[in-house]
Amino acid sequence: MTALQRVAPARAEGVRGGPPAGPVARGADPVLLDGVRARLARHGPQPTDADVTEAVRSAGAVLGSRALAELGAAVRAEVLGAGPLQPLLDDPHVTDVLVNAPDQVWVEREGRLERSAVDLGTPEQVRDLAVRLAAAGGQRLDDASPSVDARLPDGARLHAVLPPVAGGCTLISLRTLRRQAFTLDELVRAGSVAPGLVPVLRALVAERANFLVTGATGTGKTTLLSALLSLVAPDQRIVCIEESGELAPDHPHVVRLLARAANIDGAGAVGLADLVRQALRMRPDRIVLGECRGAEVRDVLTALNTGHEGGCATLHANTAADVPARLEALAALAGMGRESVAAQAASALDAVVHLRRDGPRRHIAEVAVVRRDHAGELVVETAVDVTPGGLPVRGAGWEALARRLGA
Incomplete structure (x- = not known):
């Protein structure tokens, strides 16, 4: 795994054995992320995209302009967005993103549910993602409050449930916000x-x-x-x-x-x-x-x-x-x-x-x-x-x- 990024292994299987739909999860190196988060702490609870870019530059990695842009996008998704799920939420044809397990991420695209190839790693990583998203929406998600219904800063609706209420893995449901009304x-x-x-x-x-x-x-x-x-x-x-x-x-x-x-x-x-x-x-x-x-x-x-x-x-x-x-x-x-x-x-x-x-x-x-x-x-x-x-x-x-x- 390089300092630039890691690519989670793609799942070969899709719905009923067909090809998986959607992008493979991509994320920044965890060590680099920790360094960026430490630098962002000085900017308060709501860092901007510019703050993230500057923190990435200050992290010490020697990168070209293209690699820096790619890393900045990955870090912004991890710090400000929904991590590996962010590309799915950015898809204008996707209305819902549903996480049933680390390797079971579904999307509703143009009215139909389909399996995505995104892999979130482990149940612990799914839980961490849900907790971070809840905090971004100003809500608490832990063993004392195992479910949450929140609105994220970009307007998306989050619902998450932790085990054991959710069974074996944290369940995450995200509904995107259409920013422009239909006529x-x-x-x-x-x-x-x-x-x-x-x-x-x-x-x-x-x-x-x-x-x-x-x-x-x-x-x-x-x-x-x-x-x-x-x-x-x-x-x-x-x-x-x-x-x-x-x-x-x-x-x-x-x-x-x-x-x-x-x-x-x-x-x-x-x-x-x-x-x-x-x-x-x-x-x-x-x-x-x-x-x-x-x-x-x-x-x-x-x-x-x-x-x-x-x-x-x-x-x-x-x-x-x-x-x-x-x-x-x-x-x-x-x-x-x-x-x-x-x-x-x-x-x-x-x-x-x-x-x-x-x-x-x-x-x-x-x-x-x-x-x-x-x-x-x-x-x-x-x-x-x-x-x-x-x-x-x-x-x-x-x-x-x-x-x-x-x-």
Whole structure:
């Protein structure tokens, strides 16, 4: 092993015996890394790329310009990034990186899971990587706190679990952050939005309807919501409330409020419900909750019932018809009863845009309206259903949606 770099042995096997996908793990020499880290200590907890480059030059290795550039990239990945996983995260086609074992690194590329050739060495090295990533996200990961959910400095989401909770090896799940939002036209070309739905979606935004974007995990809720927020008039102020800062609308006036977990002493937590209340004092034209998954649903419904039009949020749900039950379950965490939820939701929400995933394809499956039935129960009624061939078909709730949108 040279002072420049080492190359971990590639695995010959891939999925079902096929060739492995992705780059082989590359990393800087451990002795050199220790020297660089010692030099970076003087720069504080957040060294820059320039600090890393200067530390590499000061490490004493005599290298040419090309070798120095390669070593600097490897050291930056080890010190500031995800080490051998960084090339996978930098791939624009990769959305998720999953580590099951040192030699079992999987990626989701363009909607399909595939085995990567990256080898992380030993279970101890996987654990060290997870601990370092958690620290970079300001979280603690050790035997006393064996799981972590954190946001990394580059915006990627980290989830990690240590043994024995994780079994034989530390499990790492990383979800990349798309820094540029898709436009609605791009989603149409990608097959995620049926062309016939475009006027409906544009009207939802233009008429300042309050709506939920729903779907299961990985259906593209955040991507769609970012695209729709990009349609908001530029003279309106959007306040985004999130846990991990994933929304990226192409809009000139977006401000963010990010939740904060408690520190090692259990203090300093700032929850989504607190941030919703803070947002009301920030002169918002649009209040946007990145993901509604807890007691904050009470504050969101309250805000949308007090004159704040054009608000929206994402919500996990298997179908649009399941949204009432999902809202009731979350509102119960805030002490709200079923009747109260129905009254608040029917008054606050106008529509539900539901997404579905069929293999690698993510698409809008239906647009529905929110109302109360004759018995006072909260119901979500289909206004536009999208056939498997991408043809929008009007449903029972179409007239109510058309009235709301001025059609």
